[in-house]
Amino acid sequence: MKATSAATVRGLGIADTAGDFVTRALEEVQLTLGGIEGDRHFGLTAKAGVREKRHPRGVEIRNARQLSILSVEELAEVAATLKAPELSWQRMGGSVLLEGRAQLTQLSPSSRLVFPSGATVVIDSENEPCRKTARALAQPHFVKAAMHRRGLVGWVERAGVVRVGDVAKIWEP
Amino acid sequence: MKATSAATVRGLGIADTAGDFVTRALEEVQLTLGGIEGDRHFGLTAKAGVREKRHPRGVEIRNARQLSILSVEELAEVAATLKAPELSWQRMGGSVLLEGRAQLTQLSPSSRLVFPSGATVVIDSENEPCRKTARALAQPHFVKAAMHRRGLVGWVERAGVVRVGDVAKIWEP
Numbered sequence A, B: 001m002k003a004t005s006a007a008t009v010r011g012l013g014i015a016d017t018a019g020d021f022v023t024r025a026l027e028e029v030q031l032t033l034g035g036i037e038g039d040r041h042f043g044l045t046a047k048a049g050v051r052e053k054r055h056p057r058g059v060e061i062r063n064a065r066q067l068s069i070l071s072v073e074e075l076a077e078v079a080a081t082l083k084a085p086e087l088s089w090q091r092m093g094g095s096v097l098l099e100g101r102a103q104l105t106q107l108s109p110s111s112r113l114v115f116p117s118g119a120t121v122v123i124d125s126e127n128e129p130c131r132k133t134a135r136a137l138a139q140p141h142f143v144k145a146a147m148h149r150r151g152l153v154g155w156v157e158r159a160g161v162v163r164v165g166d167v168a169k170i171w172e173p
Helices: A072-082 A131-137 B072-082 B131-137
Strands: A002-014 A024-026 A028-031 A045-047 A060-062 A067-071 A096-099 A112-114 A120-126 A152-158 A160-163 A167-172 B002-014 B024-026 B028-032 B045-047 B060-062 B067-071 B096-099 B112-114 B120-126 B152-158 B160-163 B167-172
Touching: A002 A028, A002 A160, A067 A072, A067 A120, A072 A096, B002 B028, B002 B160, B067 B072, B067 B120, B072 B096
Parallel strands: A067 A096, B067 B096
Antiparallel strands: A002 A024, A002 A096, A002 A167, A028 A160, A045 A060, A060 B152, A067 A152, A112 A120, A112 A167, A120 A152, A152 B060, B002 B024, B002 B096, B002 B167, B028 B160, B045 B060, B067 B152, B112 B120, B112 B167, B120 B152
């Protein structure tokens, strides 16, 4: 595993409104091994859902989808495809918005984002665009436009604080 | 994530001798979210070591190296390169020995091995051959010969039993 590139944190969000995955912007978040406390995706474990077709729904699994990681560049590309002025990363449920790493969604699974505090996020895999997000954005063609550009999901390897403006080092397998 | 191939369990091992990473063969193991209880790599968390250069040594991180996964085919290839009759997967610290998936070490990070009980292992990344293993095997040229053929490390996503003879389904991102 080698440090290959870097990206700057442009936004941080928490999904702490009951029944809603839209995130509220924060200037800093404390990452713990369960993710962001108070966020709907927080937990060392989670119940398998529709994204984990390899498991029966509802069984307990270790939570690899604590955070949703998006990029400024890909959002702009998707917006251009949709001829939309811009797309809200918060309406997409974003936890971490990054800038400076082209084709973020193509980052290899198991890559690590290492923040200045030492807080570290492991990339599980690509996030697949879904109709729920399309509705939240009021963009009916979102799913197709955002394919392979909707960012990543991941989990916390090391606890610590992350702040807007931080530069994350990216380590790839 | 899609089911792409399969492999058969040919061996299971636990490293439960103090101070030693060599594994003792078992007919079945109970995987928990921390790995194999009693094994030296067991734990939901671990201290960062020489394999995690992205962290200072000794800091607490989530444990992604609970299990060492090897393949019969790659061991035979490395043995042929070394002109050795065979290589002991147990001396290499193997937890799970698989057969039937060529180039196992090339499997994508974040792939899942789903066993018949539902027990599931997530691939973190390739295991890099080291001199300690070379010494355990009494094969001084092991490190070079085993490069990219030494198998994988991973962690348990879902608990359950795994038995010798089980066929694991492989899901890739």
